[in-house]
Amino acid sequence: MMVIGFNIQINSINSNSFSFCFQLISHRKFEAPRHGNLGFRPRKRAARHQGKVKSFPKDDRTQKVHLTAFMGYKAGMTHVVRDLEKPGSKMHKKEIVEAVTIIECPPMYIVGLVGYVETAQGLKTYKTVWAQHLSDNFRRRLYKNWYKSKSKKAFTKYVKQYETEEGKKSIEASLQAIKKRCSVVRVIAHTQVHKLKLTQKKAHVLEIQVNGGSIVEKVNFAVANFEKTVGVTGVFAENELIDVIGVTKGKGFNGVIKRWGVRKLPRKTHKGLRKVACIGAWHPSRVSTTVPRAGQLGYHHRVERNKKIYRIGQAQPEEGKQISTGKTEFDLTEKTINPMGGFAHYGIVKHEFLMLKGCVAGPRKRALTLRKSITPQTGRAALEKITLKFIDTSSKFGHGLHQTAEDKLKYFGVKKSKVTKA
DSSP, rough: OOOEEEEEEOOOOOOEEEEEEEEOOOOOOTOOOOOOOOOTOSSOHHHHSSSOOOOOOOOOOSSOOOOOOEEEEEEEEEEEEEOOOTTTTTTTTTEEEEEEEEEEOEEEEEEEEEEEEEETTEEEEEEEEOOOOOOHHHTTTTOOOOTTOOOOOOTHHGGGGGSHHHHHHHHHHHHHHHHHHHHEEEEEEEOOOOGGGEEEOOOEEEEEESSOOOOHHHHHHHTTTTOOOEGGGOOOOOEEEEEEEEEEEOOOOHHHHHOOOOOOOOOTTOOSSSSSEEEEEEEESOOOOSSSSOESSSSOOOEEEEEEEEEEEEOOOOOSSOTTTTOOOOOOOOOSSTTTTTTTTBBBBOOOEEEESSSOOSSSTOOOEEOOOOOOSSHHHHHHHOOOEOOOOSSSTTTTSSSSHHHHHHHOOOOOTOOOOO
């Protein structure tokens, strides 16, 4: 934008002076940044409902054997209060309010392992070994319609190998071949989605790379955990940065104004104004791929990197006193992480959970893949130790006032309907 300024000073006989400034501002003409990012084309619906890990963190064999990913389900959001540790900032040592997301992470069940061989074209699967007992929740994933399937024979022949000596030798030979030839080992694990009230019985299956240690140690680790559960505390730790992979909230077919953020046309434009005025020149006689067009918005596969874990909560016992997962050193109120009435459109979080800073992709109940950070951060903000002072547990259905049912009872008193007649 061009600005032309004139500054004229006139001196009077009385030695008094005055000045005025005249500015001429031109219109923009044709220069402007483009609307919308071309980095995520094509903007179409994701091919799969759950997040896919397309690359795992680099393997460091000097570390102990460990898993590098996990899966959870988005429950909802709340906010926390904490003291900021940022020397040099005006907010240093002052209270700040931050939004956080709660992701429920029931233990995952390990059912197999895969060995990969490095080739000139990249990693190729070499051999796969499965556990002896595979749950129906996992086998449902192998059928399009479990209810209508008559045979349900998936893995029935494979499982019989464990019943004969020849079969056991064959499985052991496969494990020895993986130890000898493979360079990458990944376990096959599935979620226990039936433990959540999501009306879904079909488990989500994920390949998780095993990092650290030698190949022999990795295979032994995987086999030792066959038919066992792994908790999220065995994969991640508090104050760690992780990557969240998931599918965003779908918004259907949308026009160019909402989808690309282009400017609306003037009020009296013929045949509508929520359009792109010119979609291209006469020649070349085709529409360029860079021109904003209407189409699918949302339900895209996205990766959000370096989300900080503020808290890892324990699972609640089935019976007895509840664990106060919403309590802090400064707020000693006995309460769980669940807001009054539960998380809207989700319910009550009963299993282990992660509290992540900020928001994550997808609506409530969306299956999210959590991966160790692929680019470890060493900055001051990444290394900051988080100490929470307060976690909000007021109702998320409206403007919540009370943190617990006891607070509400003290404020309103006992309802007439609850008072027993003498």
